[in-house]
Amino acid sequence: MSIATVTQRIGVITSGGDAPGMNAALRAVVLAAEHYGMEVVAFRHGYKGLLNNEHISLNAPDVLHILQYSGTIIKSARCPRFKEEESAKLAAKNLDALNIQGLVVIGGDGSFRGAHHLGKHWNGKIIGVPGTIDNDLYGTDATIGYSTAVAIAMDALDKIRDTADAMDRVFIVEVMGRHAGFIGLKSAMAAGAERMILPELQKDKPLTIAAIVKHIKRVEAVRGAGSYVMVLSEHQWPGGAVALSEQLEAEYSMPCRPCLLGHIQRGGPPTATDRVLASELGVHAVELIRDGVTGVMAGLRAGELVEVPLEETWTKKSPLDVNLLRIQHEIFNPVKKPARDEQE
């Protein structure tokens, strides 16, 4: 690839919930831009910074040794005001005033909606880089941060198992992923959890407390007294893991404890998978801007770099891996019964 001779200035933001690997993506954007003779202007606090003109210029020394840290050095934010038309117009004005020709938006589906909204009022090139632990963006096999969140949840589940097993207890571990069960499913499989309560499974036939108790008792009948670890995606039970645990203790006399992983899932060192994915997609985003592409997310599918129209990333839905679901429900379920009964 030839080195561009025309100097371009590109902007970058990290937006929405921070995700492990956002710093690695940022570093990749800065290093790729420098490689192609482009300047980088970062807006702090996502779209809020774009509206408030809170910008800094970023060069290679600014991103030295940041890829091993979660969070984001340019900070992230949620900015409800950006949904207004006037906000997109103001952002466009601010970008033009700085002579910025392209913008890289590192974030999740909300951030991409924002990018699409901005694109209606701004002529610059806009590229999305998928950064969210939830993995809920269509068009890429994984989002930046997902691998780390799963690893953290798995580690927590392993630790919980020690105590659950020692004391013959039921544990309910609540994981993030407000609309998608990717973290729940993968961490449950990785840690050998007995039960998963995931948004996708709850949609058609929400679990009842009676069905949960029945399964716990059946597992005990098969294995004898021991541990039972349940992975619960957030917002899938009224009152969450705490309420479900209290119900099991009070109404069914089951020794049960809740564990809420919360924002622990977004911190600590990103996995190698996230760092490399972020590096590849950050560079791809800059190369797309350099090639004049706009309005797409830089993604990775089956090992290949892809470009997905921004709108598709939230209008289309990636389903949970049906094979992983089948294995969890049928092969790894200690209670052998037809899969259709599982979510009763």
Ligand SMILES: Nc1ncnc2c1ncn2[C@@H]1O[C@H](COP(=O)(O)OP(=O)(O)O)[C@@H](O)[C@H]1O
């Ligand atoms: N429909 C929309 N139109 C314009 N901007 C939006 C829209 N939805 C979200 N955004 C912007 O993107 C930000 C991040 O979205 P959010 O859903 O909070 O996180 P994520 O990008 O991780 O999904 C919002 O705070 C808002 O500034």
Ligand SMILES: O=P(O)(O)OC[C@H]1O[C@](O)(COP(=O)(O)O)[C@@H](O)[C@@H]1O
């Ligand atoms: O950090 P906040 O604002 O409390 O948001 C929590 C939410 O952020 C996430 O970690 C990531 O979601 P987004 O990618 O949509 O920002 C969700 O799993 C969780 O529900």
